Amino acid sequence: MSYTPSSSVVAARKALAARLQDIRKDAGITGRELSARCGWHPAKTSRIQDGKAAPSEADIRAWCEACGAEGQVADLIASLRAVDSMYVEWRRMERAGLRRAQESVLPLYERTSAFRVYASRVVPGMLQTRAYTTAVLQAVQRSRGTLDDDVEAAVKARMDRQRMLFSGGRTFALVVEEAVLRGGVCDADAMAGQLGHLITISTLPTVSLGVIPFRQGRLRSPAEDFYMFDDTQTSVELASGYLQLTQPHEVAMYAKAFAELSRMAVYGPNARAVITAAIHALG
Incomplete structure (x- = not known):
């Protein structure tokens, strides 16, 4: 099979990251400015946008508030929970x-x-x-x-x-x-x-x-x-x-x-x- 199961999770995380990046760009602010508004280090913004770090629900709320996109919070959090539910560790289960x-x-x-x-x-x-x-x-x-x-x-x-x-x-x-x-x-x-x-x-x-x-x-x-x-x-x-x-x-x-x-x-x-x-x- 030319498909690895983990690629499914990676793709879903990257799709969520891309949506967050688009929200920032639509707001016309830089990653550094968003970081300042959210009160975290610019490196965190970069990791989230690159799909290297998964945002928390609180991160999504802060991100959308900083971009004036509060109306998208519920949908983005639903997407985050969908990604989280795709993979379940045996120990957690x-x-x-x-x-x-x-x-x-x-x-x-x-x-x-x-x-x-x-x-x-x-x-x-x-x-x-x-x-x-x-x-x-x-x-x-x-x-x-x-x-x-x-x-x-x-x-x-x-x-x-x-x-x-x-x-x-x-x-x-x-x-x-x-x-x-x-x-x-x-x-x-x-x-x-x-x-x-x-x-x-x-x-x-x-x-x-x-x-x-x-x-x-x-x-x-x-x-x-x-x-x-x-x-x-x-x-x-x-x-x-x-x-x-x-x-x-x-x-x-x-x-x-x-x-x-x-x-x-x-x-x-x-x-x-x-x-x-x-x-x-x-x-």
């Missing part, structure tokens, strides 16, 4: 505990009819067994220093969400890399159970499960994991957090990427053969 983090996405899942999921690191949450989910969330707790000992409650929340696989009215298209099937997320017994569960789930009429086999000379490198919710939102999982993309052109980019990845995958008996081979490799 999990501050209230792993259970709350799992429950927070339930409304989005409930209003989605068509799911498209690509996974290159771990089995998608909606296909995980209880043992696999427990291992994943315990690893999250260790690596991110989550203090609340609520793994069991978080596992239950994720398991409850899986009822959607059987509730009707929804479709699930999932593509996973073969590396996911051979990852050391949990012990061999739990992994064997997880792989067997994938074989069972792959036979559901509402589920399309594709596996991208290991191949030499592959043209596309594995991408970051992402979840598509209808054609309205894409959530991209990064090492430090996740992006929520809602702009139509951004969602379309991921739809195109998912279509390309889907064409690289095998399905049905061929996918189950790859999964079975991974089970046998466990010994």
Whole structure:
């Protein structure tokens, strides 16, 4: 994909910075004069205009007041909040505990009819067994220093969400890399159970499960994991957090990427053969 998720946030910040710069120019004042009116150093004005520093809501109010553009404050603050909501750090999301983090996405899942999921690191949450989910969330707790000992409650929340696989009215298209099937997320017994569960789930009429086999000379490198919710939102999982993309052109980019990845995958008996081979490799 010739697109990096962080570029979305950068572009949105630069667009906001450009609007602030235009407001200053329309007011006919220099950056130095604006800085004096706002009571801050000129370097701050330069950083904000260049998109290198994000303004606070108070900064936007002061900027607009200095330029006589108070009528634009509400719209600019709405734009700032939209940029802030695009990227969410895992630590911030999990501050209230792993259970709350799992429950927070339930409304989005409930209003989605068509799911498209690509996974290159771990089995998608909606296909995980209880043992696999427990291992994943315990690893999250260790690596991110989550203090609340609520793994069991978080596992239950994720398991409850899986009822959607059987509730009707929804479709699930999932593509996973073969590396996911051979990852050391949990012990061999739990992994064997997880792989067997994938074989069972792959036979559901509402589920399309594709596996991208290991191949030499592959043209596309594995991408970051992402979840598509209808054609309205894409959530991209990064090492430090996740992006929520809602702009139509951004969602379309991921739809195109998912279509390309889907064409690289095998399905049905061929996918189950790859999964079975991974089970046998466990010994």
